[in-house]
Amino acid sequence: MLKRIYIADDEANICKLIQSFLEKEGFEVKCFGNGVDLLNRFRIDPADLLILDIMMPGIDGLSLCAMIRQESSVPIIIVSAKDSEIDRVTGITIGSDDYLVKPFSPLELVARVKALFRRNELLLGQSHVESEVLTYHTLILNMKMRTLIINERAVTLTPMEFDFLAFLVKNQDRAVSKVELLKELWQVDFETDTRATDDVVKRLRKKLKEHGSISIETVWGFGYRIGQEV
Secondary structure, eight states, rough: OOEEEEEESSSSHHHHHHHHHHHHHHHHEEEEHHHHHHHHHHHHSOSSEEEEEOOOOOOHHHHHHHHHTTTOOOEEEEEESOOOOHHHHHHHHHSEEEEESSSHHHHHHHHHHHHHHHHHHHHHHHHHHSEEEEEEETTTEETTTTTEEEEEEEEOOOOOHHHHHHHHHTTTTTTTTHHHIIIIIOOOOOSSOOOOHHHHHHHHHHHHHSSSSEEEEEETTTTTEEOOOO
């Protein structure tokens, strides 16, 4: 079955150019001139990957990414004319899987699309050999159903929050660095700026505190580890 890709970009010529390159590689591609149309279509007929421009009329790409992340873990690539660390970190923090700066080579975009699909297939393959359930004291993570139970109560997590917490639980016997989290979860290598983890940690800490004594401890100057409040 062909992989389906949706593109949201108000520059029709760019959208059509990307579409032509992706279709030559065997993907099914549909372009949208704004985020609202893409979101409405996605909710009816989901795609396998999304490419979102930041600057669009109506819903901008970052807001659209955040909205979709509340509903789906579909791979998302953000494209933007903005090339600053703040924009890149913001895009990653709200849940995008990659960030590409305009102007870019269509061949580079195709390569990144293929890399994301390979990564997802690898993760899917790993899920069959890994334990379907991770536990830490009163915390239970079902990796297949992607659900979290704490003290017999269900806790709602975004896809990134779930993956972040699962990574800490899998490595509960040690502290994990911010750089390691960026590489493993976001597939980026920001050696000099690790702020992308901060927002996820704040949200997770609040949710964990509301449902029990499990905590995310800061290892100053290094990263985080999962713990339990006394």
